[in-house]
Amino acid sequence: MNPAKAKIGIAVITCNRPDLFSQCISSIPSANTIIVVNDGKEYSSDIYTSEIKEIIQHKNNMGVAVSKNDALKYLMNDGCDRLFLCEDDVKVKRQDIYDVYISAAEASGIHHLNFAYHGPANKDDIGRPKELLRVKFGNNVFLSFHYHLTGAFSYYNRSVIEKVGLMDERFLNAYDHLDHTLQIIKAKLHPPFGWFADIADSHLFIEDLDADLSRSVIRQKKFQFRLRYKLYSYLFKRKNGFTAENYPRATENEFFKFLTQYTNYKLK
Numbered sequence: 001m002n003p004a005k006a007k008i009g010i011a012v013i014t015c016n017r018p019d020l021f022s023q024c025i026s027s028i029p030s031a032n033t034i035i036v037v038n039d040g041k042e043y044s045s046d047i048y049t050s051e052i053k054e055i056i057q058h059k060n061n062m063g064v065a066v067s068k069n070d071a072l073k074y075l076m077n078d079g080c081d082r083l084f085l086c087e088d089d090v091k092v093k094r095q096d097i098y099d100v101y102i103s104a105a106e107a108s109g110i111h112h113l114n115f116a117y118h119g120p121a122n123k124d125d126i127g128r129p130k131e132l133l134r135v136k137f138g139n140n141v142f143l144s145f146h147y148h149l150t151g152a153f154s155y156y157n158r159s160v161i162e163k164v165g166l167m168d169e170r171f172l173n174a175y176d177h178l179d180h181t182l183q184i185i186k187a188k189l190h191p192p193f194g195w196f197a198d199i200a201d202s203h204l205f206i207e208d209l210d211a212d213l214s215r216s217v218i219r220q221k222k223f224q225f226r227l228r229y230k231l232y233s234y235l236f237k238r239k240n241g242f243t244a245e246n247y248p249r250a251t252e253n254e255f256f257k258f259l260t261q262y263t264n265y266k267l268k
Contacts, residue, residue: 006081006082006102007032007033007078007079007080007081007082008031008032008033008080008081008084008098008102009031009032009033009034009035009075009078009080009082009083009084010028010031010033010034010035010075010083010084010085010086010098011034011035011036011037011068011071011072011074011075011083011084011085011086012024012025012028012034012035012036012037012086012087012088013036013037013039013064013067013068013071013085013086013087013088014036014037014038014039014040014043014087015038015039015040015061015067015088016040016041017040017088017089018043018044018047020088020089020209020210021043021047021088022047023091023209024087024088024089024090024091024092024209025047025048025049025052025088026049027091027092027093028049028086028092029092029095029096029098030051031051031084031098032080033053033075033078033080034051034052034053035052035053035054035055035056035071035074035075036048036054036055036056037056037058037067037068037070037071038055038056038057038058039058039061039062039063039064039066039067040058040061042057053078056070056071056074063169063172063173063176064172064173064176064177065167065168065169065171065172065173065176066169066172068085068167068176068177069166069167069169071085072085072156072161072166072167073166076158076161080158081157081158082098082102082155082156082157082158083155083156083157083158083161084098084101084153084154084155084156085151085153085154085156086152086153087118087151087152087153089118089208089209089210090115090118090152090153090206090208090209091206091207091209092205092206092207093204093206093207094204094205097205097206100199100205101113101155101199102155103139103141104137104141104143104199104200105155105157107138107139107141107264108137108141108143108197108263108264108265109137109262109263109264109265110189110190110191110197110263111156111157111159111160111189112154112155112156112157112160112181112184112189112190112197113143113154113155113198114149114150114151114153114154114155114177114181114196114197114198115150115152115153115154115198115202115206116129116131116144116146116148116150116196116198116202117129117150117202117203117206117208118150118151118152118153118208118210119150119152119208119210119211120211121146121148121149121150122147122148122150127211129201129203130146131144131145131146132144132145132146132147132195133145133195133252133255134200135259137263137264137265138264138266142199142200143197143198143199143200144197144198144199144200144201144202145191145195145196145197145255146195146196147194147196147249148196149177149178149181149196150177151176151177151178152206152208153206154177160184160189163187163189164180164184164187164189165183166180167179167180168180168239170235171232171235171236172228172232173228173232174228174229174232175232175233175235175236175244178236178244179236179239179240181196182240182247188258188262189262191250191255191258191259191263192249192250192254192255192258193247193248193249193250194247194249194250195249195250195255
């Protein structure tokens with residue numbers, strides 16, 4: 001398919017944070033399809049922008065995994081070829097963000113990318129972006145690779161979802177995107193675990209609205225969150241053989257071996 005003719009769809013996932021959602025949705029650039037999945041209380045109608053094609057309003061809180069699956073299913077059924085998922089606690093800073101992510105994926109051959117700098121992950125002690133490595137692909141495109149995975153803004157080529165499927169809804173509100181990306185890794189559609197891919201300098205394209213995660217809805221009930229986190233950790237280990245913290249991380253040599261075998265990377 002000609003990337004220039006690809007249909008772009010984006011879904012914004014929100015839950016009980018109308019102030020953050022308002023900032024997020026107003027920053028979303030035009031796309032072929034824009035939808036919202038609201039997993040919390042209904043918002044006032046005036047908070048929604050006119051370009052939104054569909055609002056999926058859950059009657060009960062279903063969790064992040066279900067919400068993102070609802071979004072992916074809608075975008076896929078609507079014929080979108082390039083899919084973006086955006087949580088309500090980030091804000092787009094540049095209107096060319098779709099083109100940059102899609103071009104990076106096409107040039108590299110890595111068709112699943114995640115914004116790396118949500119919360120404290122992948123940052124140094126004073127909050128500056130910190131990458132493991134930056135790699136140049138064709139067309140002067142650079143990707144950066146990171147130790148931690150965050151799921152606040154994600155890109156998928158349609159073919160990735162067709163091959164791997166949707167998120168495991170047992171994870172509800174934790175490990176959902178990590179497990180999903182791991183299944184993409186197992187399908188050889190993403191570099192090895194611990195080398196999570198993003199466009200270079202993505203912090204120039206996306207602003208983190210909750211850098212310390214203090215406004216996280218699922219973390220407000222601390223005791224309940226800790227119990228659920230233990231359950232999700234157990235499920236992750238039972239499914240994948242290791243906890244997320246102990247999952248084997250590839251060496252740099254293994255990482256470059258993957259790049260040369262499965263992506264458009266060429267050894268200099």
